[in-house]
Amino acid sequence: MEKVISGIQQIGIGIPDVHKATDWYRRHFGMDIKVFEDSATAELMTPYTGGEAHDRTAVLALNMKGGGGFEIWQYTSRTPQPADFDLMMGDLGINVGKIKSINVPGTYDEMEAAGLDILTPLEKNPAGDYNFFVKDLYGNIWQVVKGLDFFKTKTPASTGGVVGAIIGSTDIEKARKLYSDVLGYDEVVYDKTAAFDDFKGLPGGEDRYRRVLLRHSQSRQGGFSQMFGPTEIELIEVQEREPRKLFKDRYWGDLGFIHLCFDVQGMDALKEELESNGFPFTVDSANSFDMGEAAGRFTYVEDPDGTLIEFVETHKVPIIKKIGWYIDMTKRDPKKNLPNWMISALRFSRMKD
Template sequence: MEKVISGIQQIGIGIPDVYKATDWYRKHFGMDIKVFEDAATAELMLPYTGGKPHDRTAILTLNMKGGGGFEIWQYTSRTPQPADFDLMMGDLGINCGKIKTIDVAKTFEEMSKAGLDIVTPLEKNPAGDDTFFVKDLYGNIWQVVKGVEFFKKKTPSTTGGVVGAVIGSTVIEKSRALYSDVLGYDEVVYDESGTFADFSGLPGGNESYRRVLLRHSKRREGGFSQMFGPTEIELIEVKEREPRKIYKDRYWGDLGFIHLCFDIQGMDALEKDLESNGFPFTVDSANSFDMGEAAGRFTYVEDPDGTLIEFVETHKVPIMKKIGWYIDMTKRDPRKNLPNWMIGALRFSRMKG
């Protein structure tokens, strides 16, 4: 089977209180569809958890406007640790998650009225589009951008799910060997250097950066590709200081953005493509993992600066858990979209406030 990348499935967020965070993201970001909740031991991530398995609870939520989900992740066998330095834009790792909205200015107004910690003014990015950055309840920074497509427009929130990430890089050309050559982000929306008005207010935001915004020219295919929609990766390179690794001397799952996850089919073909480009798997569940309400195969690679990228080949996914309705993705054409009515049934898993 050839590789099929359906889109960004989720962004992983290490937090100190999984239930408090889930409720906050439901209330303020509209992430109100609970796909699964799973308490288990992370036994396969030993390269990133000090060589020892650790217990954790994870909750995956989605937004019916579309976009990727939030994998809200909390250690239960240890206290998740913050970085021992103040994170700055351009540090190596995921700097910000990107979420989409129907109307950036309207979302800015709504979040301002709700008292959220908005750290930048409503500004134009280098492409001339409205954007702003906001912190969540644990200080993680999110960029709000105008969505290109939406799965459902009439939802309780103006915002949708994840459409990408801002990732720190030391040499952007090396990073593109992964993001452009393998993951298909081949379209350069802008490649600009200097200081930027839309970064004003971010930690280190007044410094000089090179910013490269990448999108995929080829439409994504596969089961949930219409739900995930088009996505983007922004690589940023700080000019006047040495960037630090965000997860230096910490574990995967500690506080912050822990990984960016892609939904794929054809893991063996993807592995060959990644290896030929110099990105071998560092973790491979090999056979189907079981997260109680979902199952599949997962793998990880590191980008040239150590940022963790996850791939999940979904085998089983819950649509309506109450009646035991699960989809076996292994029996479907990997390039074929699931019917919209079927994905739409996820709304029955909506969490109420």
């Protein structure tokens, strides 16, 4: 089977209190569809957890406006650790999660009225689109960007889900071997080097950066591709400072953005292509893992600076858990979208006050 990338499935966020975070993201970012909650031992992640398997609880939350989900992730067998330095833009790893808005100025006003910690004024990015940056309750930075596509428009929040990330890099050309050549982000929206107005207010935001915004020229295919929608990766390279690794001397799952995850089918074909480009799997569940309410195969690679990219080949996904309605993705055409009415049934898993 050839590789099929459906889109960004989720961004992983290491936090100290999974239920408090889930409620905050529901109320302020509209991430109100609970796909699963699972407690287990992360046995396969020992290359990134000090050689020892640790327990964790994870919640996957989605937004019916579309976009990827939040995998809200908390250690339960140890205390998750912060970095021993403050993040500066351009540090190596996922600096910022991108979420889409149906009306960026309107979202700015809503978040300001709600008393959220907005870091930057409403400002245009180098492509000429309004955006702004906001901190969540644990200090993670999110960029609110103009949505290019929405699965549903009439939802409680003006924001949708994840449409990408800003990733720190030491060599953007090297990084593009993974993001452009393998993952299909072949369209350069902008490639500029400057001190940027829309970064002012961010940690290190006054510095000069090379910023390269990448999108995919080909529409994504596969079961949930219409739900995930078009996505983007922004690679940034700080010019006059030595960047630090955000997870140096820490474990995957510690505090901050821990990975960016792509929904794929044809994992073996993807493995072959990644290896031929110099990105071998560092973790591979090989057979189907079971997360209680969902199942599949998951793998990880590192980009040239060690940022973790996850791939999930979904085998089973819950649509309406209460009545035991699950979809077996292994019996479907991997390039075919699931019907909209079927994905829309996820709304029955909405979390409410």
